[in-house]
Amino acid sequence: MKFTFIAGSNRQGATSTKLCEYLQHLLEERGHSVDLIDLYQHPVPFYSPGESYSGHEGLARLGTSAKEAEGLILASPEYHGGMSGVLKNALDHLSQEHFSGKPVLSISSAGGAVGVSSLGQMQAIVRNLHGINSPEWISIGGSQRRRFEDYLDESEAGSFHDLEERIARVLESFVKLTGLIHRPYGE
Numbered sequence: 629m630k631f632t633f634i635a636g637s638n639r640q641g642a643t644s645t646k647l648c649e650y651l652q653h654l655l656e657e658r659g660h661s662v663d664l665i666d667l668y669q670h671p672v673p674f675y676s677p678g679e680s681y682s683g684h685e686g687l688a689r690l691g692t693s694a695k696e697a698e699g700l701i702l703a704s705p706e707y708h709g710g711m712s713g714v715l716k717n718a719l720d721h722l723s724q725e726h727f728s729g730k731p732v733l734s735i736s737s738a739g740g741a742v743g744v745s746s747l748g749q750m751q752a753i754v755r756n757l758h759g760i761n762s763p764e765w766i767s768i769g770g771s772q773r774r775r776f777e778d779y780l781d782e783s784e785a786g787s788f789h790d791l792e793e794r795i796a797r798v799l800e801s802f803v804k805l806t807g808l809i810h811r812p813y814g815e
């Protein structure tokens with residue numbers, strides 16, 4: 629199946645983006661095709677209603693990739709009890725034609741234990757665009773973020789087994805949901 633990630637941090641080496649890369653690796657290992665759109669590497673302009681963005685390469689890729697995907701993954705850092713402005717702005721460029729009837733997994737990285745506010749906001753937008761929220765989400769918070777920082781040494785790597793197991797389980801259930809939704813009627 630085809631999955632598109634929209635990674636909504638505006639920071640090099642962001643843990644939310646590294647988490648996307650980790651999930652990308654797991655999906656590709658299982659034979660899925662993945663497009664990871666990192667909004668730090670590929671910024672999109674501030675959305676202005678009525679303005680035409682037809683010549684913008686990054687927006688064209690975002691729109692086409694989101695439309696073609698069978699499942700979408702939204703990632704954000706938790707900022708001031710909400711999602712990042714960068715992700716919100718990118719989502720303002722999209723619409724029901726990208727989300728309707730499509731499973732969406734929300735993931736976040738927070739300084740506190742759980743980025744529940746950004747996750748709730750992402751899910752509210754998905755509902756508004758008639759997407760199908762994954763019943764589970766992925767949040768990394770506090771010291772769990774260390775797993776996705778650069779320069780993790782080998783002695784530390786083993787201590788994140790439970791986190792990795794949970795991430796794999798949530799991803800598995802999201803992939804299963806996506807498969808069920810896209811299965812031809814009657815199969």
Ligand SMILES: Cc1cc2nc3c(=O)[nH]c(=O)nc-3n(C[C@H](O)[C@H](O)[C@H](O)COP(=O)(O)O)c2cc1C
Nearest residue numbers: 637639642643644705706707708709737738739740
């Ligand atoms: C402007 C700003 C606001 C933040 N607000 C919160 C917050 O409300 N709650 C929280 O738990 N962490 C907050 N943080 C910490 C980030 O969520 C945390 O550093 C996160 O891991 C960043 O994600 P990234 O590594 O993907 O950039 C804030 C950080 C910044 C820069």
